[in-house]
Amino acid sequence: MSIDKLDLSSPDLANQNFEKLAALFPNCVTEGAEGKAIDFDLLKQELSHAVVEGNKERYRLEWPGKREAIVTANLPTTKTLRPVREDSVDFDNTENLYIEGDNLEVLKLLQESYLGKIKMIYIDPPYNTGKDFVYKDNFSKDAQEELIESGQKDEYNQRLVANPETAGRYHSDWLSMMYPRLKLARNLLKGDGAIFVSCDESEHPRLRQMLDDIFGQGNLVGDLVWAAGKKNDSRLVSISHEYIVCYAKNVDVLKEKKIIWRQRKKGLEEIYAQYNRLQKHYKDDYETMTSQLKDWFKNLSDGHPSKAHKHYSHIDKRGIYFPDNISWPGGGGPKYEVLHPKTNKPVKVPSRGWMTSDPKKLQKWIDDDRVHFGSDENKVPCIKSYLSDRENETPYSVFYQDGRAASKRLRTLMEGDYFDFPKDEMVIEEIVEMLTDADDIILDFFAGSSTSAHSILALNGREKKNRKFIQVQLPEKIDEKSGAYKAGYKNICEIGKERIRRAAKKIKEETNADIDYGFRVYRLDSSNMQDVYYKPQDYDQGNLDLFADNVKSDRTADDLLAQVMLDWGLPLSLKIEQVDVSGRKVFKVAENSLYACFDSGIDEDFAKAITQDEPLRIVFKDSGFKNDTAKVNVKQLLKQLSPETEMKVI
Template structure:
């Protein structure tokens, strides 16, 4: 056997992509009050900036806290690639790594570049996606799930890197969404009318709730039947009148002379032709002991009347064994019966475009995803039969903000308390576009406006929810650190710089800027409530009712310090330049030792 051969999935730049996921960021998030809606009270988050840096920033605050991630990344069609990370190779570096250059640096004769099939074409996309997915996995709960939309261009490569990052054992499904029923473009003797949605769990086999929500117990189809539960936890099913004629012979149900169905007493089946109740026995794919145990728990059984295969809905309130079909059909011409139990109509891409155009009064986005599709995916995790209808939904390719719209709509429908975290680039709109003519300069401006209008529409349709549901969001922008670079060597300073070094805070940065950077450093969530009070003329921030208190005034009196210490917060933060000398800093430490010895005090 040749020891040089092995099974692996690799590409040029992979090692650097892996290393990039582990590199720390020097960036921070600055609050944007002007772009926010109900900043003081909202727990939703909208972030503008490169999602690679944003995902790194969120690692401490949201590690293992995200319930669901949905992303719709660039499909790498050759036209929509917009992310260009600093670790990607130049053309010459790529050729050298791929041994396409000879010893003198000339391109090897006979090898030419093909943009759709060259290694660079796919490698750039993989180098973009790999570190982002690694970081995203860290943010998921053990029960968390990620959905990724993709098309044929990179579907195979995406599955390969997801198998590596999430593990093949955590692959849930590759859903196929019928995005259009207008077959206008033929491709390789077939019509391109579907997109794929890859689904992976953070830890499928250790999360029983997720298995119960997404894994089918019995795969056979079944007829809808009204279900009833009596006080003795006996499952009673009423069959449609014209389904199967019941023949009872010696206490057994017989459909033909050769077919017998056994088991399942005390399940009671009510005949559709009369009101008599019979103790029927029929064959199950579960063992007798398993069935009896489930009956004792109060499990309800659906029975397919033609061959008596069974399907169960558990009585624990946490799960339903009706699994989602891999094919997600649109609802045109009654095409999708499979989604009726989830009460969500999945639209086509054309419908999504029309709806968004109507909402924004303009055609500003190409091929947005339907809100109904994202609602359907969310419903697979936040099932109506489940007690889970809160938590975080993250979308770090936020685009047209469909995910935010879907979260708000679903909360309005079922009274949920899900929170969205969206991130998108401040990519400039095209110069000659409807968005530019309407006054929009960047994509994120349109995204935020879509959220505002979607929230207003829901409140108009559901006035009873005003003041009860979160329709706002905290807006943030990715920026450089609020602190100056203090790691410079002394020889790098000139005399004029020495006065500038008195404060380590950059010009134009506010106390709120500093507060959020400190919160992120300490792993605190961006959605936490912040109260502001004034004591002796100084502004004091109180995060999450004493989890963190901070004051960043130019001068801080002992009265202010004692006020904060008497509140006994878990953490307290002050600005270094607020104190004239080291003696003042020592005094702060002594005051907290006296009044609140358990408070962790930090000077930045």
């Protein structure tokens, strides 16, 4: 027996510090002469808002603009999200989000509210084929210079520029666009979460290197391959597949929790439905039920998903099963006499011997009716393998799905051909099913036509669960010559939101599932606060009177509530109620988690009324108090009557 020995040495603090830094900044782990090391130049960059120069040679992914990309990710933003109730469905109750705006700014805004709360991220970013667009993030220029430089003149402040193959920084510009977004996205994942990134061969090698840099090479799960069917193009080889690259937030967490990704076999719903019909009609006549089930399988078309399970064609009192191999694995197993239950003669023994060396154990299986015998002793018995025990399987790394099918289904759903090359919602549904369950949050910050939202609703409807989605999409303008524009869609977001509405209606009609079919729409905008709130040094006493109220005049109470929730680190999906307290409108967020009142004339009587509910947090406008005395008194009353309440003002 081995006995653990005392270490008899002090802790290796340097190694402990290395592990802590590696956990916080996996992109700063590099290779040195003696193995793993910390890239201190890059670590300095992570801790600075300015570009830090460094020239040490090392093994890593490098490109012109990488340091600027890190700065871009780390710079704070003063923007906010404004609710758009008129575009939303069941705004006050739904936990799904649709956010319009530049995903870089949105990811920054979500850092506190969703830090470590996202189970899965799926994105389908620009592939950088030379024909699509990339975001141009130039943090060194002000907003107006950025607009002029990139030729944008619309109200959405879009930041998309063409990236042709002839560009001098073709790959670098794409990497600089992707890096800060992926870096911010990693922070949002749960410890057992994972990210899936669609790409093709154009940037696949660099994407893998970049994800190694951000997530750590040891957290690579693998490349999933979507075989979408043969393409007739002019290349030397017809590339008929795409990749979905997967990295875990922390593979060690998955191992510690013994988490194994599983996938429900396709076509089981139809099999179980047939079984229920047979059971209702034939009761316990298992022989007839088995015969009928075999005939049902035989009549299915070759492409039907249920036909892959045609070997599950026997029925007994426990359910559907197939007669599985009962022999010893590898051969050389024990051979002993077993009697047939009807003929009472010794049955034919498997050539490799029985799967158990204990005859009593096998006899117990026989007594429990878990062994399938042939019509007589001349056939080798089998062990019953029940479908209910094998509903799930380890996911395969290859998906076979005709790339044209998704376009056809979307065309039917939308009653028009409004989006080029949409991702297949059935493929995404399989990926979501692999690692998520009820109440998990899935984020897609290159939402496009909202394929991922569609797939999540479909999976929820099938499984009667409530996974939640967050969709983020820049409202890219649609070509005025396109069919989508002529149908009334002015930007991609309008297509995405309408697709969710239509998909939700269709799924509800087909499944009648009691799930969340709604979504809250938010739109990225400048802060609700006047500029003096952030840049008081730019104003003198003469014009400060213009800002008696530090909130912009066009902003509503809904706008302010969203910014307060983000600043306080509360998820935007929390249930919101509006109630009247002493004649003033009060927002109640998640019962008593947050109370917010942005009306004027807040006084002591209001404070006494609000404390009866003992909210955990309460917020007012700084200019909303009746007077300075009332402001002091309200704070004191809250301390006395509801000491657990945290009060803040904006």
